[in-house]
Amino acid sequence: MALQTTKTHLNTLTFETPSALWSALMDSAYPVAIWRLPNDPYVHGISDLRPQIQKHQKLEDAGTGFYINPFLKHHPSEPQLIKGDLMIKWHQKKCVQNSLDPLLNDREISDFQKSMGNTHRALHQKIENSAHGFRSDVVEAVQCIKKGVFDKVVLSRFDDQALPTDFELMNAFEMACDTYPNAFIYLVSTPNFGCWLGATPETLLEIKDHQFKTVSLASTQKLRADQTMNEVAWTQKEIEEQAMVSRYIIDCFKKIRLREYLENGPKTVKAGRMAHLKTIYQVDMEAVNMPELGSTMLELLNPTSAVCGMPLQPALDFIKKYEKYDRELYAGFLGPINISGYTHLFVNLRCMKIMGNTGRFYAGAGITEDSNPEKEFEETQLKMQTLKRIVFQS
Secondary structure, eight states: OOEEOOHHHHTTOEESSHHHHHHHHHTSSSOEEEEEOTTOSEEEEEEOOSSSOEEOOOGGGSOSEEEEEOTTSSSSOOOEEEEOSEEEEEESSSEEEEEEOSOOOHHHHHHHHHHTTOOOOOOOOOOOOOHHHHHHHHHHHHHHHHTTSOSEEEEEEEEEEEOOTTOOHHHHHHHHHHHOTTSEEEEEEETTTEEEEEEEOOEEEEEETTEEEEEEEEEEEEOOTTOOGGGOOOOHHHHHHHHHHHHHHHHHHHHTTOOOOEEEEEEEEEETTEEEEEEEEEEETTTTTOTTHHHHHHHHHSSOTTTSEESHHHHHHHHHHHTOSOOTTTTSEEEEESBTTBEEEEEOOSEEEEETTEEEEEEEEEEOTTOOHHHHHHHHHHHHHHHHHHHHTO
């Protein structure tokens, strides 16, 4: 089905498909987000026609849009909002809804048209983070845990690789949607953060019909092609790692004296070619009379122990000392908010940043007292394959 934008909004710009429209928007100077929720056949797109995206600390007052928050860039968190000036929803195979905001003035339309065709130019950080360095950091982390400095720390690394000459963002997005139906698939492009692609399995929080949900997701195993969830066995180290994340969430509930919640899990779940342990926590916001539970828990949960460690501050101090690079959006959170009463924010895992002709792939591993440096490095390699499979079609 052809998609034609109205003259009121974009004058004579016409796009044959939704993908063509959003490919053009990704090349503009405006903030853009495209996403597909887990197990949802529909793709959503949103664009903000303001020069800069704004900061909104309170979820309930932010309005319709798409939240982005880097890893501990600000604490308290200062999520930035891509406001829904342009919104569209379409099936992966056909366009089903066009909802372009009618409140654009002539100057905004002119600025939009001038921006079409501009490309984002991200500066390439030349920071070495070798496999040897990562393994050495794991050794240091285990020694700190044995000394009682912290109980767990999550160490991450990145891998820069040249992108294939035929790499195309929207094709990669659509392939990720097909390959990972259970994940949150997104493309985000903003002037300050650059361009990112992700396929993350981890919900930070979800709000729908006054029901609040959050999850504890941790531990990783590679799945065989013929392996079922019932056949997955977990070590004591992996069970304890997931239990730490669960305790962190329960401690957050205790801080606000919230006792009425449902706990379901832990269960083994599949994410691409990996298995994880997952526990779901649910709260009836009306029953507990907490209409702003979303904002409250967002501040308490971020950053989760699944991406930082426990206790938070000593783990964070170790990360700052040994990682020696800015995680940027990796291990932060992002997702749609207040769209038809629905909010779903995800921890930004299994992601990459597109920097010109280079892709920067990110991954981390939870380090505990029983961690083995070589196995933790192999875990980061496995996690990076989530997107490398898409980019390099391996």
